Amino acid sequence: MTATKISMPRSPVPDAVLAFADALPWPAMLLDGEGRVVHLNPAAAARAGGKLRGRPPLEQLFPEYGAALRGNEPWLGERETELTRETPLGPVHERLWLRPLSGGACLVVADETRMRELEATDAQTARLASLGFMLAGVCHEVSNPLAAIYSMVQILQANPGLSPETLEKGLANIAANVKRILDVSKRLSDFSRVGDAPRSRFAVDMVVEEALVVLRQDHRFAEIEISHRPDPESVVLGNPGQLQEVFFNLFINAMQAMQGRGRIAVVTRHPVPERVEVEVRDNGPGIPPEHLPRLFEPFFTTKPVGQGSGLGLSISNEIVHEHGGAIRVANHPEGGACFVIELPCVRGGHDDL
Numbered sequence: 001m002t003a004t005k006i007s008m009p010r011s012p013v014p015d016a017v018l019a020f021a022d023a024l025p026w027p028a029m030l031l032d033g034e035g036r037v038v039h040l041n042p043a044a045a046a047r048a049g050g051k052l053r054g055r056p057p058l059e060q061l062f063p064e065y066g067a068a069l070r071g072n073e074p075w076l077g078e079r080e081t082e083l084t085r086e087t088p089l090g091p092v093h094e095r096l097w098l099r100p101l102s103g104g105a106c107l108v109v110a111d112e113t114r115m116r117e118l119e120a121t122d123a124q125t126a127r128l129a130s131l132g133f134m135l136a137g138v139c140h141e142v143s144n145p146l147a148a149i150y151s152m153v154q155i156l157q158a159n160p161g162l163s164p165e166t167l168e169k170g171l172a173n174i175a176a177n178v179k180r181i182l183d184v185s186k187r188l189s190d191f192s193r194v195g196d197a198p199r200s201r202f203a204v205d206m207v208v209e210e211a212l213v214v215l216r217q218d219h220r221f222a223e224i225e226i227s228h229r230p231d232p233e234s235v236v237l238g239n240p241g242q243l244q245e246v247f248f249n250l251f252i253n254a255m256q257a258m259q260g261r262g263r264i265a266v267v268t269r270h271p272v273p274e275r276v277e278v279e280v281r282d283n284g285p286g287i288p289p290e291h292l293p294r295l296f297e298p299f300f301t302t303k304p305v306g307q308g309s310g311l312g313l314s315i316s317n318e319i320v321h322e323h324g325g326a327i328r329v330a331n332h333p334e335g336g337a338c339f340v341i342e343l344p345c346v347r348g349g350h351d352d353l
């Protein structure tokens, strides 16, 4: 395909731009000031089904691109937009880049279908891997108490004449192990619900305050001093119940780390207009550096059997990620653990999605 020599009114496109457009592996075309196509590179000519004849308007040659780009005025300004085209081989996802040139514009079309497929496969693979990991943890968590229940039942069956006290101890042991299994299964059902809860806009401090109201009634927090510095502009989009669960997990962890005595400081801020941060800091012993990389793993716990399932932070992490955010953790230089929940900040828009 030879480059069509074009002369745009007033300012012709330099040969270097034509050569550059022709070298691109994606469809690229040059438009004049009225949005008429004046040059197609080989990939664009192949898409158009032949050589360029005359100066057809973009809409005539590529109706989808014309429809995607027209409407915004001035339409030949700098734009980037996505488009999904239905083709006999299935949907094709394309990204259109429009860049003004003197006397017109250059439009480049990149096919991102394969990239999207890869992203979806990657996400799916990661999800399956974590599911497998999770399943191994669940089996481990459930099989220990089940084995304990089984041996206790065998002991009770083998000794029919046991005293009522021994029998009672045996049953209490069985009940404690059943409770362990129920706890794990309850927390796991929280896990599976992440992602499909209804969403609305709300001030993140409303959720923090509601959690604090509940904790103030909890005797385990009787000797914990909690301060909260809110930021009224920190509005987020999400599910308040699920985010409250995240804060509960952080507050309970802090209380447990401080053995029921100490201070928790909650500070909300928006360091940039697009992001909200809620910092939850305690003055407990902090986290051993070797534990930091494992903290969000399902079933990672340093607590004795029956006191922690090791699911609190992994569920919280899942919830915050579902909200488009992230959790950071570090030991504060002055002591204690410091968790920061980052969330996208929203202003304006609809209340319910």
Ligand SMILES: Nc1ncnc2c1ncn2[C@@H]1O[C@H](COP(=O)(O)OP(=O)(O)OP(=O)(O)O)[C@@H](O)[C@H]1O
Pocket: 249, 253, 254, 257, 282, 284, 285, 286, 287, 295, 300, 301, 302, 303, 307, 308, 309, 310, 311, 312, 313, 314, 337
């Ligand atoms: N504020 C904190 N200070 C010190 N260590 C912490 C703190 N928060 C969490 N950790 C550590 O992280 C581990 C994992 O916490 P996570 O909340 O996931 O599980 P858990 O509290 O052990 O059990 P669960 O929350 O399921 O009852 C804890 O066992 C503890 O060792």
Ligand SMILES: [Mg+2]
Pocket: 249, 252, 253, 308, 311, 312, 313
């Ligand atoms: Mg916990």
